[in-house]
Amino acid sequence: MELKKPKIVATIEARMTSSRLPGKVLKEVLGKPMLYYLVERLRIVPSIDEIVLATTINKTDDILIDFAKGEKISYFRGSEEDVMSRVLGAAESAHADIIVEITADCPIIDPVVIDQTIQLYLHNPCDYASNVIVRSYPIGMDTQVFSFETLKKSFGMTEDKLDREHVTRHIRQNPDLFKHVHLVSSYMDYWPELAVTLDEVSDYELIKKIIEYYYNKNPYFSCADIVELIKIEETWLEINRNVKRKGLN
Structure with missing residues (x-):
């Protein structure tokens, strides 16, 4: 009997009320919002079956629903503070078996890095695959992959406010409960401080x-291209040297 291929869904966490830069996901470059560049990059990841914009029920985020409709991607609205429940709801709405968690803060993420993280997850016995715990890639290439069931299990085990705000915090802090694997960059992509x-x-x-610099030459410029350019x-x-990063917590 042929095994059913798992459905792989990318969730994008996005909202308009960012405390440090409100409306940042729709700030434009070359006449297109930042979110457009992220969606375009996710579209070319061969492993991804569907993209879901996971936004909030706030009136201010109606404009993000308009964006999703215009780009013909799925969307889900949930809690602003309980991001874990929002991502879980977004994944459930798309009948996801595997979740590729991406935040809207990463508009120039490398599609190849995303696919490599997915393949690492698929080909190793693990509950969670990422490139964020062992830092090697620049900040902004952050990709986390786990099953819907893993997130559901984690959700049922914690009511901690920080865990609920930072979707995978409970998974990341409990490697004895959830087996981790880590994607580490090549020397061409390596620049964890960038x-x-x-x-x-x-x-x-x-x-x-x-x-x-890159878009008209190659709209899907890679992480290595960015490192080379900088x-x-x-x-x-x-x-942006003086920006204080909050980190994953």
């Missing part, structure tokens, strides 16, 4: 420069 994530205005300025354009490092 941040190409969208937290503050200065991050937007750096990401804008990177997109403007090594050449050393002064760009100063743009």
